[in-house]
Amino acid sequence: MSDNQIVDSSFTAIINAPIERIDIPAWCFSLPEAEYQGCSPAHIAAGFTTAADGKRMSINVETIGGSLMVQHYVETLGQKDHLILDSESDVFTPSGRTTIHVTWELSVKAIDKTRCEFTNRVRSFATDEMLAFLARQGIPFDIFRAQRQPMSIAHNQGETPLFAASIERAALRDN
Known part of the structure; x- marks a missing residue:
């Protein structure tokens, strides 16, 4: 663990669909807000846009451990079976606003x-x-x-099977 790493959390779930039908970036960058909200009670809002350099972005708003987070996930790897997003996220706490770096990696x-x-x-990593x-x-x-690790780990553990179910639904939809 690097000196400023807060958490490294990974969970798995089964998707009942053939790998050829799965396209994680397509799912992520077209995820309806209600579907995102259904993947965790802590999920508030989601949308997608592009970064200044034209890369795809997923904007997620959620609460973890009582802090509101606005994540600005920029695609750094986009393959059908592997998506990596990096975000300099805003964190709103009772003591004020700060930032955190989050790397979100989804793969099948x-x-x-x-x-x-x-x-x-x-x-996640503490910024300066x-x-x-x-x-x-x-x-x-x-x-x-x-103090932060248990909350972040519990959040990831809870959303993982629900994300898998959402990706499965997207994969099995008629083309």
Whole structure:
């Protein structure tokens, strides 16, 4: 774990669809807001746009551990079976606003001709802004990390099977 890494959380779920039918970027960048909200009670809103350089972006709003997060996920790898998004996310806490870096990685691998294993991996890192924010409040980073990890891990664990079910529905829709 790097010095400023907060969490590295990964969970898997089964998708009952052949890998040829799965397109994670297409799912992510066309995900209806209600579908996103249905994947976690902490999910508030979702949309998609493009970054200044033209790369695709997914905008997600959610709460984790009582903090509102606005994530600006920019596509850094976009393959049908593997999507990596990076975000300098805004975090709104009772003590004020700061930022956090989040890398969201979604992938599938075939189990057999009709099923895949979906992996939802989330890594978060304190930005320099966040480290200064914590220092101004006298909060040691190790204490913050220890308190944040269980909430982030629980969130990822809860949304993973629901994301898998959503990707499965998208894969099985008539083309």
